[in-house]
Amino acid sequence: xxxxxxxxxxxxxxxxxxxxxxxxxxxxxxxxxxxxxxxxxxxxxxxxxxxxxxxxxxxxxxxxxxxxxxxxxxxxxxxxxxxxxxxxxxxxxxxxxxxxxxxxxxxxxxxxxxxxxxxxxxxxxxxxxxxxxxxxxxxxxxxxxxxxxxxxxxxxxxxxxxxxxxxxxxxxxxxxxxxxxxxxxxxxxxxxxxxxxxxxxxxxxxxxxxxxxxxxxxxxxxxxxxxxxxxxxxxxxxxxxxxxxxxxxxxxxxxxxxxxxxxxxxxxxxxxxxxxxxxxxxxxxxxxxxxxxxxxxxxxxxxxxxxxxxxxxxxxxxxxxxxxxxxxxxxxx
Amino acid sequence: xxxxxxxxxxxxxxxxxxxxxxxxxxxxxxxxxxxxxxxxxxxxxxxxxxxxxxxxxxxxxxxxxxxxxxxxxxxxxxxxxxxxxxxxxxxxxxxxxxxxxxxxxxxxxxxxxxxxxxxxxxxxxxxxxxxxxxxxxxxxxxxxxxxxxxxxxxxxxxxxxxxxxxxxxxxxxxxxxxxxxxxxxxxxxxxxxxxxxxxxxxxxxxxxxxxxxxxxxxxxxxxxxxxxxxxxxxxxxxxxxxxxxxxxxxxxxxxxxxxxxxxxxxxxxxxxxxx
Numbered sequence: 001x002x003x004x005x006x007x008x009x010x011x012x013x014x015x016x017x018x019x020x021x022x023x024x025x026x027x028x029x030x031x032x033x034x035x036x037x038x039x040x041x042x043x044x045x046x047x048x049x050x051x052x053x054x055x056x057x058x059x060x061x062x063x064x065x066x067x068x069x070x071x072x073x074x075x076x077x078x079x080x081x082x083x084x085x086x087x088x089x090x091x092x093x094x095x096x097x098x099x100x101x102x103x104x105x106x107x108x109x110x111x112x113x114x115x116x117x118x119x120x121x122x123x124x125x126x127x128x129x130x131x132x133x134x135x136x137x138x139x140x141x142x143x144x145x146x147x148x149x150x151x152x153x154x155x156x157x158x159x160x161x162x163x164x165x166x167x168x169x170x171x172x173x174x175x176x177x178x179x180x181x182x183x184x185x186x187x188x189x190x191x192x193x194x195x196x197x198x199x200x201x202x203x204x205x206x207x208x209x210x211x212x213x214x215x216x217x218x219x220x221x222x223x224x225x226x227x228x229x230x231x232x233x234x235x236x237x238x239x240x241x242x243x244x245x246x247x248x249x250x251x252x253x254x255x256x257x258x259x260x261x262x263x264x265x266x267x268x269x270x271x272x273x274x275x276x277x278x279x280x281x282x283x284x285x286x287x288x289x290x291x292x293x294x295x296x297x298x299x300x301x302x303x304x305x306x307x308x309x310x311x312x313x314x315x316x317x318x319x320x321x322x323x324x325x326x327x328x329x330x331x332x333x
Numbered sequence: 334x335x336x337x338x339x340x341x342x343x344x345x346x347x348x349x350x351x352x353x354x355x356x357x358x359x360x361x362x363x364x365x366x367x368x369x370x371x372x373x374x375x376x377x378x379x380x381x382x383x384x385x386x387x388x389x390x391x392x393x394x395x396x397x398x399x400x401x402x403x404x405x406x407x408x409x410x411x412x413x414x415x416x417x418x419x420x421x422x423x424x425x426x427x428x429x430x431x432x433x434x435x436x437x438x439x440x441x442x443x444x445x446x447x448x449x450x451x452x453x454x455x456x457x458x459x460x461x462x463x464x465x466x467x468x469x470x471x472x473x474x475x476x477x478x479x480x481x482x483x484x485x486x487x488x489x490x491x492x493x494x495x496x497x498x499x500x501x502x503x504x505x506x507x508x509x510x511x512x513x514x515x516x517x518x519x520x521x522x523x524x525x526x527x528x529x530x531x532x533x534x535x536x537x538x539x540x541x542x543x544x545x546x547x548x549x550x551x552x553x554x555x556x557x558x559x560x561x562x563x564x565x566x567x568x569x570x571x572x573x574x575x576x577x578x579x580x581x582x583x584x585x586x587x588x589x590x591x592x593x594x595x596x597x598x599x600x601x602x603x604x605x606x607x608x
Contacts, residue, residue, distance in 0.1 A: 038433040039498055041511070048511040052428035053440055055421040059481035060447035067455035067462065074458065127352055133337070133345050143595050144353045147360065150591045150598060152540045154558040155580035158565065159363045162573050167377040170362055176377070201356070206602055213603050262453055265542045269562070283453050290457045291547050302457050310454040317449050 068310070075303040093300035094308075097285075100298070101277055102305055105285040109312075112196055112281055113260035119200035120256045121249075124207025129237070131208070132215045142212065149205040157269030160198045161185070188278030191271045195279050199266050203259055207252055214248035215241070247327035254320040261313055282309045360584070367391065367577035374573045387574070394578035397567065399552065403560035404586070410475055410545075410556055411538040417480035418534050419527060426489025427515055431501065447483030453543070460547050470551045479538065485530055488604055492526040493519065525600075532594045533601030539587060557583050 041048055075093050077086035097103075127145060131138050148156065163170045164185050172182045183190045218241060226236050242249070264283050267273060273280035273288065280288070282305055290302035337345075366374065368386040373379040394400075428434075429441050459478055460469070468474030496519060504514045520527075542558040549555060552563065564579050591598050 038431050039501060040433050045511055046434065049428040049432040049434040049437070052432075052515075053425040053444075056425035056444055056481045056483070056486045057440055059421065059478075060444050060483055062462075063459055063478045063481075064447040064450045064452075064455060064483070065443065067458035068450050070458040070461075071455055123352075127349075130345055130349050130352070135337070135342060135345060138345075138349065141349055141353060142599070143592075145356055146595075146598060146602065147588065147591065148356060149602065150536050150540075151360070151584045151587050152542075152558050152561075154542055154561050155363075155583040156359065158561065158576055158580045159359045162366060162577065163359060163362060165573070168375060168573075170358075170381075173377060201359070205356075209599060209602050258451070262451055264453065265558070268542075268546075286453070286457065287543070287547075290460075299457060306454045306457060310451070313451050313454070314449065 071303050071306050071310075075300070075307045078300055089300065093298075093304035096298060096301045097304045097308070100289075100301060101280070102282075102285055102301065102308075104277055105280050105282050105305070106308070108192070108277070108279060109261065109281040109283075111192065112199070112263070112279070113257055115193075115196040116199050116203075116260040116263070117253055117256045119196060120204040120207045121253055123200065124204045124252070125211050125249075127204075128208045128211030128215060131212060142208070145205040145208045147205070148202045153202060153265040154269055156202060157198070157266055160194065160201075161270055164190075164194055185271055186275050188275050191275055191278050195263075195267050195270055198270055199260070199263050202266065203256070206259075207256060210248070210252045210255070211245075214245055214252075218244055247323060247330065250323045251320065251327075254316055254323065257316050258313060261309065261316070282312075363577050363580055363584070366574055367394075367581045369574050371572070371574060390574050390578040391582065394564075394575045394582060397575065398560060398564040398579070400557075400560065400579075400582055402553065403555055403557045406554060407539055407556040407558075409472070410541075411535050413476050414479040414538045415531060415535045417476070418482040418485045419531060421481045422485025422530070423489045423520065423523065423527070424515075425486045426491075427493050427519060429486070429490045430493035430496075431498065431519070444483050444486050447481075448487060456543070456547065463548060468548075470549050470554060472554065474548050475545060475554065479541075479544070482534065485534065488530060489523065489526065492523055496522055526604075528597050529600035529604055531601075532590075532597040533604065536587065536591070536598070 074086070076089060076091070078089035078092060131142055131145075162168075164172070164183070166172055166182055166184050167176070172184070175182055183194075185191045185194055222244075223236055223240060226240055231239070261281075262283065263281065264287065267279050267281060267284055268287075271279040273284045286302045286305050286309065289297040289305065290299055291297070362381075365382055367390055368388065369379070369383040369390075370385070370387050373383055425444065429437065429444075463469055463474045463478070468477070500518050501514050504518060509517075540558065541556070545554075545556050545559050549559070552560075555563065561579055561583055565576055568575055
């Protein structure tokens with residue numbers, strides 16, 4: 001299941017590897033007619049594909065595409081959540097976002113995501129490199145690093161919450177034993193570090209798995225040749241493995257970034273966006289304005305912030321597509 | 334590769350053990366705290382491991398909130414949404430991979446756009462839509478928006494692109510219907526993909542928190558994650574042991590599933606890489 005970097009994962013709709021059958025006369029006459037790959041059906045059977053694709057299409061349009069249009073439009077209108085007669089408000093909602101701490105939320109998002117990605121990538125790569133060493137027993141250990149990834153974030157958030165308790169929490173017990181000041185979630189800086197550490201703890205197993213898959217795809221003969229030529233482990237890592245993994249590294253970083261931008265549950269339970277908004281990310285801001293604050297929240301501001309969040313995610317996704325296509329071109333040549 | 338010197342081998346094992354311990358520590362802390370007495374919980378000098386494990390904490394926690402109901406709701410939600418995501422994703426992925434038909438490109442890009450629109454961005458309008466049709470606080474409101482997974486469709490399409498078209502051609506000549514060709518020939522071929530996607534989709538649906546949080550407020554519909562937050566609100570400040578016991582109750586079933594389906598979980602998580 002490591003096909004994710006192979007040419008097959010192309011997003012082009014005509015990615016089926018061509019075989020003799022499809023190069024018939026009908027196809028040959030249509031340049032760029034890749035969409036005709038796959039079986040051409042005849043008679044009534046021509047209608048078969050539509051019921052097959054209808055459920056996913058209907059649900060995607062109804063619960064993704066159409067709501068996106070709504071949110072883009074609504075971000076320009078004033079009115080509350082159940083208001084039917086909306087008034088065009090221009091960029092008022094966007095101004096409202098920045099007047100109500102949205103700018104700070106975007107900064108927190110940037111800091112959180114940067115920290116989250118950095119910790120996940122460093123820890124994930126380090127552990128993947130360790131587990132990639134061919135020694136007995138290490139494959140079995142791999143599963144341990146996946147555990148945080150599959151357990152409910154609400155439960156783990158409560159665990160981390162108790163770890164940070166003053167006096168009785170584990171971290172503060174250690175700090176007290178070392179004669180250091182206690183670190184609690186009521187300090188803005190500590191709270192932000194705590195959600196970064198907690199978020200990364202929960203997710204970095206994914207980075208481990210992706211790096212392990214990527215490391216397995218490296219050409220063994222090149223590494224062994226380098227080894228024979230006297231390159232040490234560190235030199236092989238720096239000069240051969242990391243350069244060969246650069247596309248995968250970029251992709252994994254993109255995945256981690258998208259996950260960081262979407263982090264909600266961990267923050268909701270551990271710090272509730274506080275103290276003083278220190279851990280209020282863009283997504284948390286959307287939640288607060290739309291649902292968390294009740295009547296005093298502004299759905300317009302939530303919509304506007306959601307649009308900003310979408311713009312950021314889209315940029316990251318476009319970066320991902322560029323990386324994939326570059327990697328494919330590099331592989332093809 | 335036993336060419337590694339002994340010292341290096343020991344170092345690798347040591348570092349792996351150390352990082353595994355660090356990663357698992359919060360969970361061990363949870364187990365220890367769940368079995369402590371109230372006195373041990375509030376005493377900063379009590380040993381990390383409870384001297385006299387209070388197994389009764391588990392039953393106290395279980396009885397302090399309708400956990401049975403929470404589990405039932407979570408199981409229903411996860412089973413139905415996962416089944417839906419597999420059915421809809423496999424059908425569409427199959428059609429996009431195996432057939433050529435007018436408007437295929439446009440329709441495929443439409444599904445693909447679902448992959449690029451994070452659910453959190455459209456959360457507010459989706460909740461408004463559900464409110465418009467009176468689906469807030471209902472099972473259908475929880476389930477229907479989660480029945481399709483663009484990722485699932487994409488993954489199954491990837492899979493079926495690698496299967497031969499000739500099987501279908503032969504079956505067509507023999508007079509089999511398209512539906513039968515899909516169900517009897519190609520769907521079984523996809524079993525490894527289905528298994529990997531099932532485990533990962535099921536775990537994700539099981540752990541889903543934000544969507545149920547904004548669509549339900551009734552305790553009758555709550556899933557285990559949301560139920561835990563209600564449970565926390567009912568506890569007083571020193572009942573960390575009961576909170577940890579509740580968390581333990583929520584974590585153990587997932588751990589058991591993940592342990593038995595270990596390989597499939599790893600496969601599924603690696604699949605998600607094309608997100």
